[in-house]
Amino acid sequence: MADPKTIRLFAKDDDARAEPGELIHLSDLSGYAIEDPAPDIRSWPVKLRDGGTLGIVDELVVDTDHLCVKYLEVKLGKEFKYAEENEWILVPMQATHLDLEHEAVIINRLPASGMAEAPRSRRGNAPRLAPTTPEALVAASSWAPLTTEGGAIEEVQENRPIAE
Numbered sequence: 001m002a003d004p005k006t007i008r009l010f011a012k013d014d015d016a017r018a019e020p021g022e023l024i025h026l027s028d029l030s031g032y033a034i035e036d037p038a039p040d041i042r043s044w045p046v047k048l049r050d051g052g053t054l055g056i057v058d059e060l061v062v063d064t065d066h067l068c069v070k071y072l073e074v075k076l077g078k079e080f081k082y083a084e085e086n087e088w089i090l091v092p093m094q095a096t097h098l099d100l101e102h103e104a105v106i107i108n109r110l111p112a113s114g115m116a117e118a119p120r121s122r123r124g125n126a127p128r129l130a131p132t133t134p135e136a137l138v139a140a141s142s143w144a145p146l147t148t149e150g151g152a153i154e155e156v157q158e159n160r161p162i163a164e
Helices: 133-142
Strands: 009-011 023-025 032-034 045-047 053-063 068-076 088-092 096-099 104-107
Touching: 023 068, 053 088, 068 133, 088 133
Parallel strands: 045 104
Antiparallel strands: 009 032, 023 053, 045 053, 053 068, 068 088, 096 104
16 A cells, blocks of 8 residues: 555446545445555454554545545444443544554554543444534544643554554
8 A cells, every 4th residue: 555544445337426525434335445455444453552452443434525534433342332332433544554464453643532532422223324524523633643742642653563
């Protein structure tokens, strides 16, 4: 992959259509596929700096203007959920890198407040909906790059191994 933080899509056929200006789940975007050599990372574990597993990539949220994955929709593991129901968070693709060898997504940086205040969603039996632009903006702002001022944890370098 040219840019390991970018997963691009391509139209598989002439009937493929994507309305511009939308965020949409890849599974709801018919006629498109992930461009080689990028892998389909749905079902990959999402690992934290300490090697712990945040959850599993449940869905990829695509920006239809650029036909690339903008967010990972991560189904949280039980240790990160507030209740018994399933919970998801949006993780900006730019806050991650892919560990192709171990088929895992590595979180480069956490929200400034840590995982405790990361925006979450619960769906229950409601139909699956892609995030709205305002929801995505809130999620993206909480994952802003960290600084080392005030004792914040610096961003993880991609070549730093995670704990096993």
